[in-house]
Amino acid sequence: MRVLLVGDYPPPHGGVAVHVQQLHGYLRERGVEAVVLDIGKGGRPAPDVIPVRTPTQYGKRLAGFLREGWTVHVHTSGNNPKSWMLAATAGVRAPRSQRVITLHSGLLPEYLAASVSRRAFARVALAGYSRVVAVSEAVREALVRCGVPEEKLVVYPAFCGSQVRPGPVTQAVQEARNRRRPLLAMAHHPSPVYGRGLMFRALRMLANDLPGLGLAVFGPGTRSEAFLRDARECQVEELIEDMGELEHSQALALIARCDAFVRPTTHDGDAISVREALALGVPCVASDVCGRPHGTYTFRGGSAVDLADQVHRALTHGPAQVVSPDAGPVLLKLYGELSQPVVLGGGETHAAQ
Template sequence: MRVLLIGDYPPPHGGVAIHVQQLHQFLRGRDIEAKVLDIGKGGRPVPDVLPVQSLAGFGLRLAGFLSAGWTVHVHTSGNNTKSWLMAAAAGAPGPRAPRVITLHSGLLPGFLAGSRARRALARAALAGYARVVAVSEAVKEALVGCGVAEEKILVLPAFCASQVKPGLLTAAVELARTRRRPLLAMAHHPSPVYGRKVMFRALRLLADEHPDVGLAVFGPGTRAPEFARDAREARVAAHLEDLGELEHDEALGLLSRCDAFIRPTTHDGDSISVREALTLGVPCVASDVCTRPEGTYLFRAGQAPELAQRILQAIAEGPAQVSSPDAGPVLLELYEALASSRLSNERPMAATY
């Protein structure tokens, strides 16, 4: 069996890209021939990761894998038209190659609810896939509302617990750990969806009682003028540890050493970082905008005082004992079933000369 994963691949280290990377590592660890068609920004060369430079290049590479009968697994957000057009292109009906797609974004239900045309596009795009993986029940319900057959949809968090392995701590993380009590951590993105402002307001409340508190922020956009402006207006600049963009194993190293991980998002899917923190035995405080894993400390989205209270509670009570899911074995079993079904349905073709 041979598996082609299609999706973003780090860098940058977003949720979809990390899941593709970890799933690729899982399959290779099981001696499965697996390659990645990287439709993201592309980064340094990685074995069996093929960057796509153009739409034509994507089509040519994909056609080759399809004709060779590779099992294809597409990973995309589903929260914009471009995502659905890519899904439609990769799922176009054709012989030999079983197709699977995972839809990752917590914004997907809202996007599909926006118009009948979007729902029709989603329904048509998914017609060529044997199975559709939804990362949450909310995503599944939105797809069923589009007319996708419920029995075709598998709800499975995009998380591979077996691949959560912290790297060595950077000097900046070591320094932050030494001088901050407590040390909090938050994944950052320029989008307001990530909840930077409410986190800063909560941090100000914490700092009034805990002057040594620090927030380690990592991810894109921490050097932007808007970031500095928000930190200045909230009067928390002195409490920030700006770590910039970290390699994924470095980010896991940070999570393993912080006192609590915070996910203050205004919208969310199934957050990989939340599950990573819980898997590492770190208390996690997250907004209530979606279903969170058992053991997460929840606060009402946008409520800074409640967020501050829940952070103190999480630090005092510590992490819960959790059982983290691993999508790797489930997906491998699915690939094997689809490959076996395809082979059993194929008939010998007459030789041509």
């Protein structure tokens, strides 16, 4: 079996990129010949990871794998035109190659609902795929409304529980842990979708009852003027532990050492960081803007008061006992099923569709 994963690869350590990295690691550990076609902005050398930075490079590399009959698994958000162009180009006719796509973004239903032409393009773009993996029921329902055949659709979280492996605790994390009781953690991004302002307002409320409180923030944009301005306006500058951008294993080490992980997003898919926190046995508080895994403390989206209340609950009651999903075995079985030859009349064979 030979599998080509197409998608972003860290750095940066976004949800899609992390899932591609973890799935790649899972497949390699099981002896599968697996290669990543990295279409992101990382470029850091890694075994069997091929960076492509131009459409020409991407097209040539992809065409070679399709000619050789590799199973191609595309990973993309599905919430913008570029994402759907990627889906369309990787789904072109290639009789020797089976295609799978995972659509990751919680914004996908809203994006497709906005336009008839978007839904029509999505239906055409997905026609060449044997299976379409939706990370949530909401994503599946949006694709059904586009006319994607239900028999093609699989709903499964983009999460490999077996690959959640924290690295060593950095000095900065240990110092933050020593200073703060309790210590919260949050993944940051400059996009307003990540809910920075909401988190800061809730943090100010929480500090009134928890004088030793701190918030460890990691990810891009933590040193921007907008970030600092929001912190000043909410009067939480002294409560923030700025970790900057962390390697994924370092981020996991931070989450494992904190008292609660918070995901205050305004929109979301199946957030990998939420599942990572739960898998590590850390209480997790997240907005109710999408379905959340069992064990998550959910708050009303947009409500800083309810967010603060749920953080209090999480700190008081602790983590729930959860069983983490693992997409690795599910997808490995799927690849195997698709690669099985089907005997046609007259003895002709082709791969299962």
